[in-house]
Amino acid sequence: MQGPHEKSCAFAHFISWFTTIIGRVFISLFVPAITFLVLWKVFLFLRDSDAPQSIIVLVAILWGVGGVAMLFVISNWLVEQLPGNWGRRLQPFVFIGPAVVIMGWYLTIPVFRTLVLSFKDPLGQDWVGKGWAIFNNYKFAFTDRIMLETFRNNFLWMVLGTALSVGVGLLIAVLADRSQFESIYKAIIFMPMAISFVGAGVIWKFVYTYRGEGVGIHEIGILNAIVLALGGKSQPWLSLPPWNNLFLIIIMAWLQTGFAMVVISSAIKGVPFELLEAARIDGATEVQAFFKITIPYIKGTLITVTTTIIIFSLKLFDIVRVMTGGNNGTNVIANEFYLQRFTYGNTGRASAIAIVLLLAVIPVIINNLREFNKNRRAF
Secondary structure, three states, rough: OOOOOHHHHHHHHHHHHHHHHHHHHHHHEEEEEHHHHHHHHHHHHHHHOOOOHHHHHHHHHHHHHHHHHEEEEEEHHHHHHHOOOHHHHHHHHHHHHHHHHHHHHHHHHHHHHHHHHHOOOOOOOEEEHHHHHHHHHHHHHHOHHHHHHHHHHHHHHHHHHHHHHHHHHHHHHHHHOOOHHHHHHHHHHHHHOOOOOOHHHHHHHHHHHEEEEEEOOOOOOHHHHHHHHOOOOOHHHHHOOOOHHHHHHHHHHHHHHHHHHHHHHHHHHHHHHHEEEEHHHHHOOOHHHHHHHHHHHHHHHHHHHHHHHHHHHHHHOOHHHHHHOOOOOOHHHHHHHHHHHHOOOOOOHHHHHHHHHHHHHHHHHHHHHHHHHHHHHHO
């Protein structure tokens, strides 16, 4: 039998636990609600206001960013005033709550909505069929000739584009690491990363430009100009399947090599000098030391860089859209999604393609998270 004192302590413990749970729920709901209210008011003002552009920009910075920051500061201060361990227990919810709600609102809900639309007709109003017919949009995604072509092209982008980006990035990282002008070389190689995919597409379209043959026609494309200078014949490079896919993949490699080089270079600098020196003393050549010491040591970084670029290649859209529009056998999954939704007006098929693309990217993302957790545990 419990005495009055034990019962009082148990009741007090229950009240404390219950109050803490209620507090967590309240804080995790209150802060996101206020955050969304602030953001929504700012959005309405920016959307409906006739104020000068400078005033709108100022409000967006001060009210949008500063207001939310102040909200977190005040909420954090209030939580810190709570007695005992309540503040420590509730504090993470102040910062995690809004992020979780925002992620759910902008990512989770659209995914489920797209999944539902993938089973509906072109207008997105009625189900596309009954029974197994409800999967007709997915049947299209996996059996249509154009869709099969997009899968093939995305596979080429994934394999060749990733291999070129990582391979050249690794080579430049190793060579630049041994040069006294390392920073200059790296800056030049990394510079294309500052260019958008659309901008890169416009630049390289001038490189591959073909004006045709005839009297008085002069080629302005750099590649054709070089070919003519060497005594060759100009070619419509972007209309020559399957080589036109390779010419487009080169653009992605040009953009992503800088990213791969910088990340891999930082990993190479982390290889202990003692290991390399011991290998040289034991008679290993530079090539042997590289493949048996450096590569295994930076294996995690190589996998992370590779999977990151694979994700870029799977969801690639901009370059193909700007350069060829998906014509002449260069179509990719993301561009076909764009065509189905905004050109053909088929919401159901477009949603099915989007879900297929999501399912293709998810395993790569999971692998990236696993590698990240491994590296974090290692440190």
